[in-house]
Amino acid sequence: MLKTRVITALVIAALLIPAIFFLDAQNWALLTAAITGIAAWEFARLASFSKAAQIGFGVMVGMLAAGAALLLDAAQLKVFGTVALYLSVAFWLAVVPFWLRARWEVRAVWKMLLVGLVVLLPTWFALIAVRGHGPVWLFGALLLVALADIAAYFFGRAFGKRKLAPNISPGKTWEGAYGAMFSVTLLALVAMWSSEGFSIDRTVFLLVAMPLLTLVSIAGDLFESMLKRQAGMKDSSQLLPGHGGVLDRIDSHTAALPLIALLLAALG
Template identity: 45%
Template sequence: MTPLLSRIGTAALLLAVFVPAALWAPAWLWGGLMAGVVGMAAYEWARLSHFHTLSAGGYAVLLTLCTLALPYGLAGNWPIFQAVLIALAIVFWLLVVPLWLLGRWQAPHAFVRAVIGGVVLLPTWAALLYLHARGPAVLLGVIAVVWIADTAAYFSGRLFGRHKLAPAISPGKTWEGVAGAFVAVALYAVALSLWGDMPLRPLLFMVSGLLYLSVLGDLFESWIKRVSGMKDSGASLPGHGGVLDRIDALTSTLPIATGMLLWLEHSA
């Protein structure tokens, strides 16, 4: 099987599992599934950080247990903790990560890497729970921006890519890929405006912001892999690498999209 067919086949299988879960899974099952995703991504993050196998497994178990226990253990305080995680992610992605990439920080210390892994993964998990609770249309509508952007960037970059976006961080990414992604998400915004009777200008602003964040998340993981000397975060998803490779753009977009929705809810 060619790499492209392998990539398409894996994506189709993931969609066949994820979309029905998003549409019909009860909250407890959705929470369990997302805890599993966090656990696998945490293990891959630990391996990228060169933790020993036993330490990587312990780190993954710790984050998985946190995701399973926190919503129930915090009870009525869970929404406050969820908002704190989202606020932490907003600061991290809008302020820390751009400086990180510009300065090409390596953060080799295991403790720092462990903390950063929590900052990357736990707000993403909190956002997935929040968006799922708001309904499948909200969850899938936000994630679709990332999926569309990723697919368009992949194919437009392969067909037209000439000018490197950030060669010192990720040599495979091009400005042509970003341009293709922008056209695709802009068309998605137009479709939402026409079919969902929503104003176009705010939608274009939103999807453009999420596109920027998705590129940022992708570049951040690419830099971590480059520093670690690894091509992929894992090998569990043929054609895509590991779980972290598949969700890298979601780690930056979902928490901030959730933050926007929280702000709209509390300002209404």
């Protein structure tokens, strides 16, 4: 299993990293639209849509993203995307904490369809918006979210005692979450000081924003874990050998990337 996971991860990196750095803006938008469509199909599986509705939702979301990339000019796309980003951040900050606490089980197709749109389309736009600041920014953002997940795992293994969400993801602990917040904040501060020098305003901004970003990324992971438990599924699909599905790999990113996009816009 470990060998399979490593090989799959290397293949993904070999395909994704050149795409981040070398594709033009429109082809990047279309590639990520296709990936978003696949994630939408997986989301529909977790939401227990019918087989036809699963495929239809995946195609619809992929076409919406691709259509926006092809038909909207830069100004229109920015307006559409900015609204989507704010909706996403509101959902993750104001709705998901209560959803996780109550472990709501929503089976109405139209409600989960709306949730899927709020989860996935802003993520697609965030992939475009963050890359608009430069490919290195998107690469760094993806690494930052990955670091949060890795740090939470190792701090949890080393120091974890208090369960974060035992009925959703028994392995996660508050100590792991604190370790992730510390690691992400430290990395962001070091990166900022190395590139821009010391700034009181930006240091304070990162000291507030990075722990929040880490908690949001954990919420994304927990939200998908809850949906999988409710659906009785171990993975969102089996498309990525050893890793499950696309949604399994981007669950934290669906929550974190829209917030990152807005934070970068705020920083100018």
